[in-house]
Amino acid sequence: MSRIVHRVSRIIGGLSFLLVSCLFIVPHASALTVHPAIQDIEIDPGQTETRTVTLENDEATVQTYVFSIQKFVPKGEFGQQQFLDSSDMSGLPEWMYVDRSEVTLAPGQALSLPITIRAPEDANAGGYYAALFLSRTQAAGEELAMLPRVGILFFVRVSGPAIERLILEDFATDSDSSYAHLPVGFRVSILNEGNVHLAPEGTITVRNAFGSTVAKLRVNAEGGNILPDSRRVYRVAWIKGPVPEGGGYWQGLLRELSNFAFGPYRATLELRGDGFAQPMRSEIAFSVWPWRTFVALVALVFAFVPFFFLAKRLAIMSATAKSDPLR
Incomplete structure (x- = not known):
């Protein structure tokens, strides 16, 4: 009986070793x-x-x-x-x-x-x-x-008399014109009506309500080509830092605080390069309203108002007691 138990133990041990070995084998990939x-x-x-x-x-x-x-x-x-x-x-x-x-x-x-x-x-x-x-x-x-x-x-x-013709089809934000926080994504759609590949370059300048520049973003920083008879969409994002994941109010509040922006903005696109008869320019408006931050501030105000009035009441009572010690 002990021999049988010993053999079974060895078999189980061997299978366990084989299973663990298989788990740690990394498949070899061609490179x-x-x-x-x-x-x-x-x-x-x-x-x-x-x-x-x-x-x-x-x-x-x-x-x-x-x-x-x-x-x-x-x-x-x-x-x-x-x-x-x-x-x-x-x-x-x-x-x-x-x-x-x-x-x-x-x-x-x-x-x-x-x-x-x-x-x-x-x-x-x-x-x-x-x-x-x-x-x-x-x-x-x-x-x-x-x-x-x-x-x-x-x-x-x-080389030779090639046709170089680029057309700016669209410049817009990637979703609504109103955001709760950054990032704000921009779409730049360009059509190549020529017969050679072209790599346009440009910038998007973001200004706040006072006209101050708050961000300057490069368009097609990688130098990606647009092939003839095709369009290409370049995506550019205005972002300040990592965006916390997850749903719910508190995660949304963290996203607003880590990528805070406030108020109306204007984004100006300027494109240049072969294919444009002259530098192209387009402008759009959008806004950022961090409503969760507003709610948190209002909640803090209402939370501290009773303490403010209580402290004021206590101060008045203390001043009255000092001015009238017999009372």
Whole structure:
């Protein structure tokens, strides 16, 4: 009987060890660092341009990567890309050359990879866009769709009489024109009606009711491009500090105190850069009314009013007693 108990104990102990071991196993993820991940190139028709990117294998094992090229077009309003089928090699993909079909990197190894672009003599002026992808080679039993890949985005402009035309479509706050506290979010929507990518820049200046500047915010500080025949929305926030999470009155009061603002404000947008015939300017009004703070102040006033009158009454009684000691 004792042997059976001993064996059962060993089995349970082994299973427990296996379970704990599984809980602490961290799955190994593929990692390849590429720098720079965005290439912005201007090239003349018939010209050849070579750029070098650095690849680094961050894994603990030898890895082999293969290349593929896909054109991309804008998707959505926030700078996303939609990659077209790799069978479409017209335009920029057929201009791009890599001097090898695959690359093998040892653990921690870095490699400089030259990428050449040869624009044909008859290339039309305008923008051309494609991504060079690096994918780890498929292992036995591994699904192709599950393979991670890293992309390098190429924004290529062929010089010539291109069309540069940006239109400011909208400048507004991201919700109502009245807030209880910061942050106040702004939306800047710009349409690119040209045939080249453009990266507008600008500022939003916030002034209070007295005309004093209380905040100056950069628009498109990251230099994000707007592709031809598309619009892009840039979001900018006026915020002073961390925003406490949670619902209820007290959490709301903490949000008002940590990001306090009060009264009417005016926000002035100024945009500049290629694509605008002249600097663009737009202005909107909004207000911040921290009502929870008002309620708290009123409650404090009403809480201290009885004590004030009581203290005043006691002071009068004390003064009367001193002036009339026989009373």
